[in-house]
Amino acid sequence: MKNKEFLAFASALGAAFFWSFSFIWFKIAYQGYNPVTVVIFRLAISALLMSIIALGMKRMQKISRKDFRLFILMSFFEPFLYFIGESYGLKYISSTVAAVIVATIPLITPVVAWYFYRERVKWMNVIGLVFSFLGVGLVVLNGSFQFEASPLGVGLEFMAVLAAISYSIVLRNLVGRYNTLTIIVWQNLIGVVLFLPVWLIFEFNDFVTRPFHTEAFRAIVFLAVFSSTLAFIFFTQSIRKLGVNRSNTFINLIPVFVAVLSVFILNDSLSLQQITGIVIVVSGLFLAQLKRKKKKGVFETIEITTQRKG
Numbered sequence: 001m002k003n004k005e006f007l008a009f010a011s012a013l014g015a016a017f018f019w020s021f022s023f024i025w026f027k028i029a030y031q032g033y034n035p036v037t038v039v040i041f042r043l044a045i046s047a048l049l050m051s052i053i054a055l056g057m058k059r060m061q062k063i064s065r066k067d068f069r070l071f072i073l074m075s076f077f078e079p080f081l082y083f084i085g086e087s088y089g090l091k092y093i094s095s096t097v098a099a100v101i102v103a104t105i106p107l108i109t110p111v112v113a114w115y116f117y118r119e120r121v122k123w124m125n126v127i128g129l130v131f132s133f134l135g136v137g138l139v140v141l142n143g144s145f146q147f148e149a150s151p152l153g154v155g156l157e158f159m160a161v162l163a164a165i166s167y168s169i170v171l172r173n174l175v176g177r178y179n180t181l182t183i184i185v186w187q188n189l190i191g192v193v194l195f196l197p198v199w200l201i202f203e204f205n206d207f208v209t210r211p212f213h214t215e216a217f218r219a220i221v222f223l224a225v226f227s228s229t230l231a232f233i234f235f236t237q238s239i240r241k242l243g244v245n246r247s248n249t250f251i252n253l254i255p256v257f258v259a260v261l262s263v264f265i266l267n268d269s270l271s272l273q274q275i276t277g278i279v280i281v282v283s284g285l286f287l288a289q290l291k292r293k294k295k296k297g298v299f300e301t302i303e304i305t306t307q308r309k310g
Contacts, residue, residue, distance in 0.1 A: 040199050044192050054181040
């Protein structure tokens, strides 16, 4: 294997690992801070880092006035609605359950793309979608087919999934005119602005009155640096060498990574039924990628949107 290809594989694996860790870091951050506090600091730190990188690489583009509404709408769906769903959902369900639900995003997106843009949906996409939802059912339900996980938490995570798909639809109108660094920097900056009044109204007083929590704040910094910045850079690098489909093969492993990390770091436990469900979900993700043509459309937004996987 050539060194460049090996580095591309390592980059894709590193991105998947950092995104997997994000589900763990969220749980650790919640030991000291509330969800919106965690998200707004994560976005602010990441926006600063990504701005420095974009300006240093001379890749920062100016947004035209006619596109600014699209940027606001895109940022409203993600990071704003997406992180509200994901962050609050993680307060009620385990990291593993959340990761499994979020993993269905690339499976549902082609169906939405067909509805809005009449992009062709292959049978493998449909089979993969059915497989994955069966797996999700095994993860969130117990042996009596009653909710093992909190219905509220599951509902919030699926709200995040719908927000991410809506984001992809809006994003489709921008990817042809702006590079990925510009889009990520602006969506993070606008996201901070959208979250700011929510934070000031609901969490600011609690933030200033409670003592500084070193471990929790360190987890927020890790979320910003590794999950929202380095993971994105690594994955973009892998796409340049391997393409979207081969790179996404590693991203499909996120639910598995999260399950293992949750057991060892958060002391979570997994039943045989849940393990079976995770295997089925991951199998569905791989099935959906078999013989899938690379085409201009929603599928190509994966290069940008994958940073939301944690």
